[in-house]
Amino acid sequence: xxxxxxxxxxxxxxxxxxxxxxxxxxKNSKKIGKQTFVFQNEPKIFSSYSIVSQKxxxxxxxxxxxxxxxxxxxxxxxxxxxxSKMFVYTLHNAIKKAGIKxxxxxxxxxxxxxxxxxxxxxxxxxxxxxxxxxxGACSTMVEGLIFSAICIDGGFGEVGACVTGSHYATAxxxxxxxxxxxxxxxxxxxxxxTAAAAVIVGLVSQGIKITKACIxxxxxxxxxxxxxxxxxxxxxxxxxxxxxxxxTNTKADDYDLIVTGDxxxxxxxxxxxxxxxxxxxxxxxxxDCGASIYHHDQYTSEGGSxxxxxxxxLDAFILRKMEQGQYKKVIFIATGALLSTIxxxxxxxxPCVAHLVLLEK
Amino acid sequence: xxxxxxxxxxxxxxxxxxxxxxxxxxKNSKKIGKQTFVFQNEPKIFSSYSIVSQKxxxxxxxxxxxxxxxxxxxxxxxxxxxxSKMFVYTLHNAIKKAGIKxxxxxxxxxxxxxxxxxxxxxxxxxxxxxxxxxxGACSTMVEGLIFSAICIDGGFGEVGACVTGSHYATAxxxxxxxxxxxxxxxxxxxxxxTAAAAVIVGLVSQGIKITKACIxxxxxxxxxxxxxxxxxxxxxxxxxxxxxxxxTNTKADDYDLIVTGDxxxxxxxxxxxxxxxxxxxxxxxxxDCGASIYHHDQYTSEGGSxxxxxxxxLDAFILRKMEQGQYKKVIFIATGALLSTIxxxxxxxxPCVAHLVLLEK
Numbered sequence: 001x002x003x004x005x006x007x008x009x010x011x012x013x014x015x016x017x018x019x020x021x022x023x024x025x026x027k028n029s030k031k032i033g034k035q036t037f038v039f040q041n042e043p044k045i046f047s048s049y050s051i052v053s054q055k056x057x058x059x060x061x062x063x064x065x066x067x068x069x070x071x072x073x074x075x076x077x078x079x080x081x082x083x084s085k086m087f088v089y090t091l092h093n094a095i096k097k098a099g100i101k102x103x104x105x106x107x108x109x110x111x112x113x114x115x116x117x118x119x120x121x122x123x124x125x126x127x128x129x130x131x132x133x134x135x136g137a138c139s140t141m142v143e144g145l146i147f148s149a150i151c152i153d154g155g156f157g158e159v160g161a162c163v164t165g166s167h168y169a170t171a172x173x174x175x176x177x178x179x180x181x182x183x184x185x186x187x188x189x190x191x192x193x194t195a196a197a198a199v200i201v202g203l204v205s206q207g208i209k210i211t212k213a214c215i216x217x218x219x220x221x222x223x224x225x226x227x228x229x230x231x232x233x234x235x236x237x238x239x240x241x242x243x244x245x246x247x248t249n250t251k252a253d254d255y256d257l258i259v260t261g262d263x264x265x266x267x268x269x270x271x272x273x274x275x276x277x278x279x280x281x282x283x284x285x286x287x288d289c290g291a292s293i294y295h296h297d298q299y300t301s302e303g304g305s306x307x308x309x310x311x312x313x314l315d316a317f318i319l320r321k322m323e324q325g326q327y328k329k330v331i332f333i334a335t336g337a338l339l340s341t342i343x344x345x346x347x348x349x350x351p352c353v354a355h356l357v358l359l360e361k
Numbered sequence: 362x363x364x365x366x367x368x369x370x371x372x373x374x375x376x377x378x379x380x381x382x383x384x385x386x387x388k389n390s391k392k393i394g395k396q397t398f399v400f401q402n403e404p405k406i407f408s409s410y411s412i413v414s415q416k417x418x419x420x421x422x423x424x425x426x427x428x429x430x431x432x433x434x435x436x437x438x439x440x441x442x443x444x445s446k447m448f449v450y451t452l453h454n455a456i457k458k459a460g461i462k463x464x465x466x467x468x469x470x471x472x473x474x475x476x477x478x479x480x481x482x483x484x485x486x487x488x489x490x491x492x493x494x495x496x497g498a499c500s501t502m503v504e505g506l507i508f509s510a511i512c513i514d515g516g517f518g519e520v521g522a523c524v525t526g527s528h529y530a531t532a533x534x535x536x537x538x539x540x541x542x543x544x545x546x547x548x549x550x551x552x553x554x555t556a557a558a559a560v561i562v563g564l565v566s567q568g569i570k571i572t573k574a575c576i577x578x579x580x581x582x583x584x585x586x587x588x589x590x591x592x593x594x595x596x597x598x599x600x601x602x603x604x605x606x607x608x609t610n611t612k613a614d615d616y617d618l619i620v621t622g623d624x625x626x627x628x629x630x631x632x633x634x635x636x637x638x639x640x641x642x643x644x645x646x647x648x649d650c651g652a653s654i655y656h657h658d659q660y661t662s663e664g665g666s667x668x669x670x671x672x673x674x675l676d677a678f679i680l681r682k683m684e685q686g687q688y689k690k691v692i693f694i695a696t697g698a699l700l701s702t703i704x705x706x707x708x709x710x711x712p713c714v715a716h717l718v719l720l721e722k
Contacts, residue, residue, distance in 0.1 A: 030516040031467065035491050037517050078707050106392065107576060114701065115476040117496050121579060121699035125712040130396050130576035132504060133496035133699070133714075135478050143493060147508075154515020155391040156398050174703075215468060215491035218482060338482035338494070340475065342535075346439050351486040353494075 030153070033247025035240070036214045043152040043160075044207030045145075045199055045359070047098035049090045050315035053168070053194035056304075059294045064316040067093075072169060072194055079169035080114065086196035086308075087112075087123035091163040094198035105129045105200070106157025109144040111136060112307055113166050113192075114174060123163060137336030138233075138262050139216075140164040141197065141311040142355040145332075148201040149210040149357070158203050165196025166306025175226075175341060186227035190264045190290060191300035195308030197315040208322050212358040214247065216240040218338065220351040226337075226344045229352075230267020230290075230302050233335040236352035237263060238274040241333060244356050245280055252282050256327040259318060261310035261334030261354075262290030264302030289313040310334045318359070328361040391514070394608025396601070397575045404513040404521075405568030406506075406560055406720070408459035410451045411676035414529070414555035417665075420655045425677040428454075433530060433555055440530035441475065447557035447669075448473075448484035452524040455559035466490045466561070467518025470505035472497060473668055474527050474553075475535060484524060498697030499594075499623050500577075501525040502558065502672040503716040506693075509562040510571045510718070519564050526557025527667030536587075536702060547588035551625045551651060552661035556669030558676040569683050573719040575608065577601040579699065581712040587698075587705045590713075591628020591651075591663050594696040597713035598624060599635040602694060605717050606641055613643050617688040620679060622671035622695030622715075623651030625663030650674040671695045679720070689722045 030038050051067045074082035074089075087110065095102055108127065110120035111134040124131040136143040144162025151160050169179055171192035177183045201210065219239050223232040237260050245251055252258060252275075263271055268288035275282050293304035293313060314332060321327050333356040344350070391399050412428045435443035435450075448471065456463055469488065471481035472495040485492040497504040505523025512521050530540055532553035538544045562571065580600050584593040598621050606612055613619060613636075624632055629649035636643050654665035654674060675693060682688050694717040705711070 028516045029519075031518055080704060080707065111494075111496065113477075115703065116474075116498070116699065116701035118699070118701045118704045121712050121714075122704065122709070124714075125579040125581045128578060131579050131714060132508075132576060132716075133472075133697075135472065135494035135496045137477070147493075150515060150517050151511060154511060154517065155389045156511050156515065157392055158390075215493060217489060218486040218492050220486045336494075338477065338479070340477035340479045342476065343441060343479045343483065346441065348483070351482050353482075353485075353492055355493075 035243050036212055036247035038212050039149050039153040039210055041153045041203060042209050043149045043201050044204055044209050045201050045319060046204045046207035047094050047200040048197060048315040048319055049093040049097055050195065050197035050312040051086055051090055052312050056193055056195055056293060059298060060292055061313060061317055064320060066316065079167055080118065083165060083167035083170050084119040084122040086165050087119050087163050088126055090196045091123065091161065091198040094200050098200045100159065103128045105159045105161045107132060107151055107160050109134050109147045109160065109162045110164060111140040112164055113137060113171055119165065136353060136355065137338055138305055138307050138310065139334040139336035139353060139355050140307045141314060142332060142334040142357055145199065145201065145210060145357050146213045146215065146355055149213060152201060152203055160201045161198060163198035164311050165308035166192050168192045168194045171306060185301055188228040188230065188266055189301045190229060190262065190303055190305035191294065192306035193293060193304040193309035193312065195312035197308065197311035199315065208319055209360045210357050211360045212248065214240050214244040214356040216354040218351045218353050220349055222349045224349045226339055226350060229305065229337040230264040231270060232337050232350040233263055233352045234267045234270035234274055236354040237271050237333060237335045238278065240354040240356050241275065242278050242280060252280055252285065255329050255331050256285060258282065258286045258331040260288045262305040263288045263335060264290045264305065266302050322359060322361050325361065330359045332357050332359055396604050397573055397608035399573050400510050400514040400571055402514045402564060403570050404510045404562050405565055405570050406562050406680060407565045407568035408455050408561040409558060409676040409680055410454040410458055411556065411558035411673040412447055412451055413673050417554055417556055417654060420659060421653055422674065422678055425681065427677065440528055441479065444526060444528035444531050445480040445483040447526050448480050448524050449487055451557045451559040452484060452522065455561050459561045461520065464489045466520045466522045468493060468512055468521050470495050470508045470521065470523045471525060472501040473525055474498060474532055480526065497714060497716065498699055499666055499668050499671065500695040500697035500714060500716050501668045502675060503693060503695040503718055506560065506562065506571060506718050507574045507576065507716055510574060513562060513564055521562045522559060524559035525672050526669035527553050529553045529555045532667060546662055549589040549591065549627055550662045551590060551623065551664055551666035552655065553667035554654060554665040554670035556673035558669065558672035560676065569680055570721045571718050572721045573609065575601050575605040575717040577715040579712045579714050581710055583710045585710045587700055587711060590666065590698040591625040592631060593698050593711040594624055594713040595628045595631035595635055597715040598632050598694060598696045599639065601715040601717050602636065603639050603641060613641055613646065616690050616692050617646060619643065619647045619692040621649045623666040624649045624696060625651045625666065627663050683720060683722050686722065691720045693718050693720055
């Protein structure tokens with residue numbers, strides 16, 4: 001009955017109660033299968049903007065990243081303020097690129113890794129837009145895209161926006177140790193990307209369609225090493241991806257590209273193994289943003305992580321390639337490790353979640 | 362151009378770009394006015410459950426709170442684990458009361474005050490339900506209700522759930538100092554309620570209808586005293602409430618009850634003043650959960666706060682009174698102070714948000 005001794009769980013096998021209430025069947029249900037939703041009104045991504053630091057610019061996506069921080073403090077006094085400013089900057093530029101006014105956005109969804117998602121809230125206070133804070137760790141961009149698409153598709157406004165990001169210095173200070181400490185990197189660790197991106201979704205004539213979404217369940221395979229988040233997150237990615245394939249009756253080959261957020265090198269290898277075990281083979285059309293964002297000689301161990309990693313790659317690489325017509329049907333699935341330092345210090349394992357959107361040209 | 366010197370903001374007056382994209386008008390728009398949404402399919406709260414500690418049970422709502430923690434550690438080793446267990450316990454009981462199976466819930470929305478919302482995620486890992494983490498500080502319950510209603514009303518599933526809560530010991534340790542320190546209470550401070558509540562929303566024949574929602578914008582009037590959150594949050598409550606009155610062309614007297622989350626005594630007095638200034642008088646039909654949850658002699662300064670405060674009062678008092686027919690039309694508006702310790706230590710003021718739902722019998 002102790003809840004937190006892993007493996008010994010509270011009894012959740014509820015007896016089905018008497019259904020005294022008449023359930024109204026949703027006439028216009030957009031759900032298919034167990035966890036997948038279909039967007040019928042074709043919400044589209046019609047503007048996006050990202051910024052990265054020099055470290056990401058020096059990586060394999062060098063030719064795609066177009067805006068680079070000259071200084072990781074971004075002219076602010078602290079790294080936390082710099083991170084929040086990156087949110088403001090990318091959202092501001094995405095709105096500008098969209099050719100709309102900020103108050104034409106019906107709802108802004110934003111979240112980040114910092115305690116109480118301050119980067120998001122301190123960004124939102126500068127905009128005249130209704131704001132809903134979200135938390136999905138590194139899965140935030142996909143969570144925001146899903147919320148935007150759900151609202152717009154459901155008739156709750158016409159334009160939604162999502163902004164997220166991460167900063168190496170703030171994440172290190174909060175989750176591990178301040179950079180000044182000069183602590184050694186742990187085995188299997190990932191390097192939090194200093195990057196932010198904003199995406200605008202709306203009912204417009206042109207853009208990249210969000211056609212389906214699959215909302216993940218929390219998976220916890222008992223990994224307690226908070227330095228090895230790839231291993232902790234891979235089962236969540238597998239769970240959501242397999243469920244999406246089942247719900248839509250498709251397989252990996254039916255898509256031009258399958259992109260995971262930031263499992264890193266080890267995590268994405270584990271995902272391939274887990275998927276094979278489930279009978280779904282991930283081939284050449286699978287990539288992981290975290291495993292691809294840095295070169296091997298950039299000393300980032302398993303690769304990149306952080307909300308900004310997948311978000312910036314989405315904007316700079318995936319969306320651009322889709323606009324150019326190179327990819328037509330892309331699964332974008334981002335994973336989040338839902339830990340905090342305090343609960344890991346209390347001996348707990350790391351629960352993770354993965355959310356998925358299907359993007360189509 | 363420095364973003365964080367309060368008052369000197371980045372230039373956000375964008376020039377309207379050329380609209381190259383044809384905007385599709387939402388045929389079935391559910392938005393009225395600037396920030397308000399109408400739910401056409403009548404999503405209803407059809408089950409809820411709450412638990413509080415002895416301190417809340419000893420307060421003015423004594424006869425309404427029906428489940429009390431015998432021990433604030435709830436048979437766990439740490440307060441953090443106890444808090445998460447309260448989430449599991451209330452969600453479990455709300456599901457049981459609803460007479461459904463956990464996997465009949467399409468999406469679970471959950472959030473809390475702890476860093477990286479661990480109470481929520483560690484609760485979600487025990488349930489076989491798609492999970493979206495949210496963060497709105499003490500406004501979490503209303504944020505979750507809005508998300509549930511949006512999803513269900515928009516066709517994205519038939520049953521949504523929201524669980525949130527707070528714990529005095531975890532909040533003190535994280536935001537101020539551990540209880541063992543025995544620090545003195547600060548002037549104007551509030552006492553974080555040890556309470557949790559879960560609410561189930563669905564397309565059913567009977568229950569309390571969620572008919573409208575108003576999603577707040579972030580307001581920051583420059584309050585830098587993190588011990589005085591009532592003063593920081595009152596402007597956010599005013600902003601959302603006034604906008605809702607404008608959007609719906611109504612006034613305070615049109616409702617049986619207007620309930621704010623946890624502005625506390627000072628904060629709710631400030632709200633009355635701010636509302637009067639805007640030409641809306643809040644009369645006898647206005648109450649604040651935080652200001653009402655403890656007796657004066659319980660030494661809680663301005664009253665209660667925390668995600669659990671408004672959530673437990675909603676379940677135990679408001680929903681019950683509505684079911685009994687005493688109130689038919691209730692505005693439930695919860696405010697959140699979106700600060701973290703680190704950003705306040707860096708000299709920043711406290712941005713706040715308030716979200717509103719209209720509940721009808």
